[in-house]
Amino acid sequence: MLGIADKWVLLAYVLSILSAILCVVYGWRTWNKGDEPVKQEDVQWAKEEKEEVEETL
Amino acid sequence: MDALTIVAVIVYLLATCFLGYLGYRQTKTAADYLVAGRSASPLVMALSYGATFISTSAIVGFGGVAANLGMGLLWLTVLNIFVGIFIAFVFLGGATRRMGHHLDAHTFPELLGKRYDSRALQIITGLIIFLFMPLYAMAVMLGMAQFLSNQFVVSLNVSLLICAIIVALYVIAGGLKGVMLTDALQGTIMLAGMILLLVVTYVKLGGVTAAHQALTDMSGQVPKPLQAMGHQGWTSMPAFGWAKPGAADGHRYDLWWTMVTTIVMGVGIGVLAQPQLIVRFMTVKSRQSLNRAAMAGGIFILFMTGVAFVTGALSNAYFVQKEEIKCKVITDQAWFFADAKDKGILKELPAGADPKTTPGGARFVAYRLLHEREDQSAHYVLWTPKTSIVLGAGDEPDLLRPGLIGIARSIGPGTTMKGDVDRIIPRYVESALPRWFSVIFLLTLLSAAMSTMSSQFHTMGTAIGRDVFEQVTHHHAGKTILITRIGILIGIVAALVAGYFIRSNVIALATAIFFGLCAASFLPAFVLGLFWRRMNKQAAVSSMLVGFLVSLFWNVFVNLKVADSVGLCKAMFAGRSTPVPQNWSVTWNVVDPLVVALPLAVVTAVVVALATRPMDSAHVAHVFGGAKPKA
Known part of the structure; x- marks a missing residue:
């Protein structure tokens, strides 16, 4: 099938496309799920990231 | 270098600088979005993550391996997408982000150090990263240098030096700050370049099925030395089995074990323990951002490694029939x-x-x-x-x-008569594709290299500055900055020097060694630490040491390819490349360290965690979201 001799290689070819489709379907179905309020610790983390890590680069 | 190439490279560099400047003016690194309580667009985040994940190593190095070993390498694409995107984004990303923010950890070693309340763990992790990541940076730099060398007919030494200068300028211009728009631009160029590569390849070979069939029909042209190692054609997996001790055809299964355990598993699983990717999860706003980014991430990786491996293998059909x-x-x-x-x-x-x-x-x-x-x-x-x-x-x-197959086409001055897989993709692009495409591909590789290298040098610098120096000396601020910058410089020089000395057939191998080492050393402590409250300091330290030492031992003494290049074993055992007894199966010599080291590290982690006292309950409660215990 598809000119590929070995079923294991054919399976990898198909599964690599299906894995990408899985990611698309998952992203689409959970598009509006999992939003979390930004906590003070998140903002604090980001500020330190800017001041302590990015400043050194 | 012709005018078209010069103009394209200058426009690319100007665009990169402009976006970097915009990022500087409008402060648009991932942390900036978070400070403002917002999230970068999922597409930008996915492109940025993907551009960091995929480098010239994947395209030139692993693409070249696919040209030699065939389309079986697509199993790595399956793992790249399913493990590297789906599992990483859906299962690990959210927990990493939450724990990282709660513990105020900014680097991967710091995350482990704070999770396990262990300064030693942070220092050991930082040292492993600093010492071994140059191997991976070398692979990425060589991937770019090979293409430059082929494109402009200059020696590899000269093109390596050009790469190092470009990287140094990029670093000085603030390229390590991880400006999202720059990353996204690089990701977009990579996507466009690889889609074009795939389309042109299939069109040249008469369509999808015709192209595969042409490759299938060439199985008789597999060189005899590769046949003896189990190569059965470019659209077939290598022969699988375990050689009997002393068998005349003892190497019959070498390629299967190399392809599956080193290339597919080493890189496919190792991506979960890549420090520069793990810290990216901390820069997202919420689990929702990860869910959304998974969509674009899966597609992006398919077009990166999937295309590299398919076109790499198909290059054989082109070289023989069409060139x-x-x-x-x-x-x-x-x-x-x-x-x-x-x-x-x-x-x-x-x-x-x-x-x-x-x-x-x-x-x-x-x-x-x-x-x-x-x-x-x-x-x-x-x-x-x-x-x-x-x-x-x-x-x-x-x-x-x-009329030569890919690996034979790579033979030339500077290689051995066995050829150099690292040269196949550059040769293919030069030969099969129009000149204007070579320029686009050059930008694709430049983007792939810069986006990955910037995160590598960032990680190496912070590993030695923040995680080792600061933890050992308790110095802060000024000196840490200096040590971080020196660390970045040492990283660049180490990658350059390593590339100068170890140069052929090495890009994929060096990447796989580093990914395998990271998986065996860090994965149990990282993943169990995210989800298992019983996991403690002793378990994390012992699993890391077992994983790291077994991996190192196996690389230096058992895995013949690496042991042969390192040469320590030869020096110790009177010229023998490995101390594995001669009446054992030679297949042991091609089993990747990961297969042995990772299970041992996982078992060590679980057994030690259950056999020792759990960590202080107040600390564990804090790690999993509770208030910080009073000193």
Whole structure:
């Protein structure tokens, strides 16, 4: 099938496309799920990231 | 270098600088979005993550391996997407982000150090990263250098140096800050370049099925040494089995074990323990951002490694059936010789030597492409009885048909007679694709290299500055900055020097060694630490040491390819490459360290965690979201 001799290689070819489709379907179905309020610790983390890590680069 | 290339590279560099400047003015790194309580668009985040994940190593190095071993490498694409995107984003990303923010950890070693309340763990992790990541950075730099070297017909040394200068300028211009728009631009160029590569390849070979079929029909042309190692054709998996001790065809299963355990598992699983990718999860706003980014991430990786592996394998069909080089043939009697069979580098014959009687002599056709000047270095292609040369009349170009498979096409001055997989993709792009595409591909590789290298040097710098120096000396601020910057410089120089000394057939191998080492050393402590409250400091330290030491031992003493290059075993055991008893199966020598080290590290982590006292309950409660315990 598809000119590929070995079923294991054919399976990898198909599964690599299906894995990408899985990611698309998952992203689409959970598009509006999992939003979390930004906590003070998140903002604090980001500020330190800017001041302590990015400043050194 | 022609005008088109110069203009394209300048426009690319200007665009990168402009976006970097915008990022600087409008402060648009991932942390900036978070400070403002917002999230970068999922597409930008996915492109940025993908551009960091995929480098020239994946495209040039692993693409070259696919040209040699075949489309079985697509199993790595399956793992890249399913493990590297789906599992990483859906299962690990959210927990990493939450724990990282709660513990105020900014680097991967710091995350482990704070999770396990262990300064030693942070220092050991930082040291492992700092010492071994240059190997991976070397692979990425070599991937870019190989293409430059082929494209502009300059020596690999010169192109390595050019790469190092570009990287240094990029670092000085603030490229390590991880400006999202720059990353996204690089990701977009990579996506466009790889989609074009796939389309052009399939079109040239007559469509999807016809292209695969052409490759399938070539199984009889697999070189004998590869057949002896289990190669069964480019659309088949290598032969699987375990050689009997002392069997005459003992190496019959070498390729299967190398492909599956080193390339597919080493890189496919190892991606979960890549420090530079793990910290990216901390920069997202919420689980929702990860869910959304998974969508674009899966597609992006499919078009990166999927395309690299398919076109890499299909390059064989192109080279053998379609390759016609319009050029000016300089001579079909260019002779080189290798002074040691298989391992000797091809060199010019000494003056006066008779080529036909010089041992290791090999005949090449020397030619120049039509746009190249006469003072430029020539290209060389191995001469075989299948080589066809049609000389053009007058000013008409000559037509050269080499009729070689990919690995044979890579043979030339500077390689051995076994060829160099790292040169196959650059050769393919130069030969099969229009000149304008080579320029786009050059930008694709430049983007792939810069986006990955910036995160590598960022990680190496913070590993030595923040995680080792600061933890050992308790110094803060000024000196840490200095040490971080020195660490970045050392990283760049180490990658350059390593590339200078270890250069052929090495890109994929070096990447796989680093990914495997990271998986065996860090994965149990990282993943169990995210989800298992019982996991404690003793378990994390012991699993890390077991994973790291077993991996190192296996690389240096058992895995023949690595052990042979390191040479320590030869020095210790009277010239023997491995101490594995000679009455054992030779298949042991191709089993990747990961297969042994990772299970041992996981078992060690679980057993030690259950056999020792749990961590202080107040600390564990804090790690999993509770208030910080009072001192």
